[in-house]
Amino acid sequence: xxxxxxxxxxxxxxxRANSLWPLTFATSCCGIEMMQTVASNNDIARFGSxxxxxxxxxxxxxxxxxxxxxxxxxxxxxLYEQMPEPKYVIAMGACTCGGGMFADTSYxxxxxxxxxxxxxxxxxxxxxxxxxxxxxxxxxxxxxxxESILERKKFTNKHTSNLTESCGLLTDEFNVTKLxxxxx
Amino acid sequence: xSKLKLNLGPQHPSTHGVLxxxxxxxxxxxxxxxxDIGYLHRGMxxxxxxxxxxxxxxxxxxxxxxxxxxxxxLLCRTVEKALGVELSKRVKAIRVMLLELNRIASHLxxxxxxxxxxxxxxxxxxxxxERELILKYFEKITGQRMMNNxxxxxxxxxxxxxxxxxxxxxxxxPDKVKDYEALITENPIFVRRTKxxxxxxxxxxxxFGITGVNLRASGVNLDFRVKDYLYEGIDFNPVxxxxxxxxxxxxxxxxxxxxxxNIIKQALKVLESEKELEQKLVxxxxxxxxxxxxxxxxxxxxxxxxxxxxxxxEKSPYRLKWRxxxxxxxxxxxxxxxxxxxxxxxxxxxxxxxxxxxxDK
Amino acid sequence: xxxxxxxxxxxxxxxxxxxxxxxxxLLKTIDFVKxxxxxxxxxxxxxxxxxxxxVELTYRLFSPEDEEDLLISINVKDEAExxxxxxxxxxxxxxxxxxxxxxxxxxxxxxxxxxxxxxWKGHPLRKDYKENDERLNWNE
Numbered sequence: 186x187x188x189x190x191x192x193x194x195x196x197x198x199x200x201r202a203n204s205l206w207p208l209t210f211a212t213s214c215c216g217i218e219m220m221q222t223v224a225s226n227n228d229i230a231r232f233g234s235x236x237x238x239x240x241x242x243x244x245x246x247x248x249x250x251x252x253x254x255x256x257x258x259x260x261x262x263x264l265y266e267q268m269p270e271p272k273y274v275i276a277m278g279a280c281t282c283g284g285g286m287f288a289d290t291s292y293x294x295x296x297x298x299x300x301x302x303x304x305x306x307x308x309x310x311x312x313x314x315x316x317x318x319x320x321x322x323x324x325x326x327x328x329x330x331x332e333s334i335l336e337r338k339k340f341t342n343k344h345t346s347n348l349t350e351s352c353g354l355l356t357d358e359f360n361v362t363k364l365x366x367x368x369x
Numbered sequence: 370x371s372k373l374k375l376n377l378g379p380q381h382p383s384t385h386g387v388l389x390x391x392x393x394x395x396x397x398x399x400x401x402x403x404x405d406i407g408y409l410h411r412g413m414x415x416x417x418x419x420x421x422x423x424x425x426x427x428x429x430x431x432x433x434x435x436x437x438x439x440x441x442x443l444l445c446r447t448v449e450k451a452l453g454v455e456l457s458k459r460v461k462a463i464r465v466m467l468l469e470l471n472r473i474a475s476h477l478x479x480x481x482x483x484x485x486x487x488x489x490x491x492x493x494x495x496x497x498x499e500r501e502l503i504l505k506y507f508e509k510i511t512g513q514r515m516m517n518n519x520x521x522x523x524x525x526x527x528x529x530x531x532x533x534x535x536x537x538x539x540x541x542x543p544d545k546v547k548d549y550e551a552l553i554t555e556n557p558i559f560v561r562r563t564k565x566x567x568x569x570x571x572x573x574x575x576x577f578g579i580t581g582v583n584l585r586a587s588g589v590n591l592d593f594r595v596k597d598y599l600y601e602g603i604d605f606n607p608v609x610x611x612x613x614x615x616x617x618x619x620x621x622x623x624x625x626x627x628x629x630x631n632i633i634k635q636a637l638k639v640l641e642s643e644k645e646l647e648q649k650l651v652x653x654x655x656x657x658x659x660x661x662x663x664x665x666x667x668x669x670x671x672x673x674x675x676x677x678x679x680x681x682x683e684k685s686p687y688r689l690k691w692r693x694x695x696x697x698x699x700x701x702x703x704x705x706x707x708x709x710x711x712x713x714x715x716x717x718x719x720x721x722x723x724x725x726x727x728x729d730k
Numbered sequence: 731x732x733x734x735x736x737x738x739x740x741x742x743x744x745x746x747x748x749x750x751x752x753x754x755x756l757l758k759t760i761d762f763v764k765x766x767x768x769x770x771x772x773x774x775x776x777x778x779x780x781x782x783x784x785v786e787l788t789y790r791l792f793s794p795e796d797e798e799d800l801l802i803s804i805n806v807k808d809e810a811e812x813x814x815x816x817x818x819x820x821x822x823x824x825x826x827x828x829x830x831x832x833x834x835x836x837x838x839x840x841x842x843x844x845x846x847x848x849x850w851k852g853h854p855l856r857k858d859y860k861e862n863d864e865r866l867n868w869n870e
Binding site: 209210211212213214216217218220221225239251252256257260287290291292294311312 | 495498
């Protein structure tokens with residue numbers, strides 16, 4: 186039994202880790218460095234992540250590049266929930282890790298996106314250089330290679346229960362349907 | 370025909386961040402557009418009231434991360450003018466050189482991103498390759514790629530070095546700009562998508578408070594650099610084009626890159642003759658501005674940027690307000706997208722060079 | 731601009747530093763300077779909380795012909811006249827001031843919250859603003 190599981194794991198993880206498709210989700214400064222990572226000189230395609238997707242339904246990786254404010258939070262949660270499993274999150278930049286420069290004095294910045302969605306890799310710095318984003322992707326790939334299909338199931342179940350219980354975002358006040366595509 | 374409300378953004382690859390446009394459509398024609406902003410509102414103005422001037426200085430770069438130098442310059446200039454600090458020739462030349470390099474970097478990014486909006490991917494790679502040269506130089510002298518925090522009250526943080534890098538950049542760039550022009554300017558697809566689209570006439574531009582390149586592409590000769598004290602003794606011609614459409618705004622930006630190269634050459638000459646860095650830095654500890662109101666302006670890549678500070682003699686400003694160019698460009702979308710087709714919406718809004726942190730502050 | 735002619739028509743105004751402080755008739759004043767002195771652009775509207783319940787609005791007008799500025803300021807309580815019928819750029823400025831200071835502009839077609847979520851409590855840039863929204867303490 187174990188032999189079968191581990192060999193399936195190996196193949197799955199190998200393919201997942203080497204073809205992480207990120208979502209184009211650039212909110213501020215770090216987004217520009219993310220673009221620089223895609224562009225010449227740094228070329229993210231070397232690590233199989235060059236396919237930036239406009240739709241969350243086709244993406245595996247959410248690189249949250251930039252400050253998230255209270256107004257943006259419901260949209261971020263909605264995007265995360267629209268992504269198919271397995272999905273991974275890199276919190277890029279100090280703002281997404283813990284509020285960064287805006288943590289103490291700003292009234293509208295969320296102090297870390299881990300209050301809204303689960304985060305796999307934290308990447309501080311303001312903004313991180315393209316090299317460090319590449320490093321974060323390498324680290325994420327390393328984590329993915331350790332996964333097993335049996336454990337990931339537990340992992341995601343825990344995440345979803347966390348979200349609905351503690352976040353409080355899904356109340357009427359934060360009615361995510363307000364951001365609907367079609368109105369009328 | 371039935372009407373349809375379409376939500377464009379806040380997560381959309383071509384909205385340059387987090388702009389949300391609520392469009393009302395009749396078929397493919399846009400009958401009304403309402404920009405919804407604030408998805409990146411970080412409360413910069415309120416933060417100024419809680420921090421002292423030197424604590425606020427590093428934050429200022431984040432207002433426009435593509436042209437951070439301009440906003441540091443504004444804050445530094447306000448303090449210098451209020452306290453009567455004079456800048457030496459070398460400091461002025463350093464600032465002019467860095468501001469113009471930053472303007473080039475910003476315009477290069479715009480060319481890449483705009484063409485990507487229109488569906489052309491390769492100009493993005495070319496433009497970013499050249500932009501990287503400038504960022505590498507910024508990193509060398511300031512230690513940071515985008516949030517430089519290099520200007521301080523009364524001068525610059527340390528003297529500038531490796532000017533041969535700048536010479537290298539301005540030697541390389543004209544050829545590269547020629548390449549872009551060969552690739553883009555007369556490209557039939559590009560021309561069809563931009564010529565005659567998003568026409569912005571003079572009166573509308575004034576009425577909507579549009580400044581900068583967008584205004585000059587409508588045939589108005591208004592460049593705030595002409596009267597700027599930093600640019601004294603520098604000879605340049607503001608780029609003015611009659612055309613008023615998206616294509617002219619593209620052309621004006623390309624020409625402005627050339628003009629900036631010209632300014633940098635003159636600044637380098639000043640740097641060669643003035644070898645000694647003389648500056649009298651203001652002690653940032655216990656720094657207070659005399660009671661009163663201060664307004665300073667500068668020509669940023671995206672239009673007129675200005676700062677307003679009301680001081681009551683305390684350590685932090687009583688009220689600080691930023692005026693940014695993009696904020697008014699977003700407001701213009703209400704007018705300019707009316708009657709356009711949906712597939713032109715991205716092209717037109719892209720051509721105005723909107724950047725969201727500047728809008729939301 | 732012709733100061734004598736201006737004060738003849740608008741008696742309720744005085745020069746304070748380099749700005750003109752007016753008591754009332756905001757819309758009329760701005761219309762007057764636009765048509766007579768060619769101040770064709772409104773650079774921005776600056777709002778500042780005076781701390782006593784009033785807000786000072788400063789209109790920074792610009793004449794592209796002469797390249798000079800004109801500052802007109804007025805103290806208002808909760809309501810002010812909208813100048814959006816004269817300058818379209820004022821629509822954006824007034825929305826911002828409504829959101830951050832809570833000043834209602836009568837005549838502005840799109841007055842609603844701009845930066846903050848629609849159900850946010852308070853107006854952040856007022857001096858008496860307290861950060862008491864429960865959203866600030868999620869999950870803590």
